[in-house]
Amino acid sequence: MGKAGLQGWREKVADAVAEPVARRAGVADDQVRAVIGALFLVLSVMYVVNAVRQLAGAR
Incomplete structure (x- = not known):
């Protein structure tokens, strides 16, 4: 599961x-x-x- 999310710069870092x-x-x-x-x-x-917490707190 974790390896599947490695794309782009994240994959390069992991490699x-x-x-x-x-x-x-x-x-x-x-x-x-x-x-x-x-x-x-x-x-x-x-x-x-x-981000959701900040959005909810702004209302």
């Missing part, structure tokens, strides 16, 4: 850091990409929730 992090952590590259994708998903959801 750049996945191999070194995977080597140090002893996990697969795909697992690192999935975690990065999930992190970007959480950040996006937080952004939307905060």
Whole structure:
């Protein structure tokens, strides 16, 4: 699920850091990409929730 959300610059970031992090952590590259994708998903959801809260508070 997390890896599917990696597109554009987010995919480039994940590709750049996945191999070194995977080597140090002893996990697969795909697992690192999935975690990065999930992190970007959480950040996006937080952004939307905060925007909705601000909109609701402005009324």
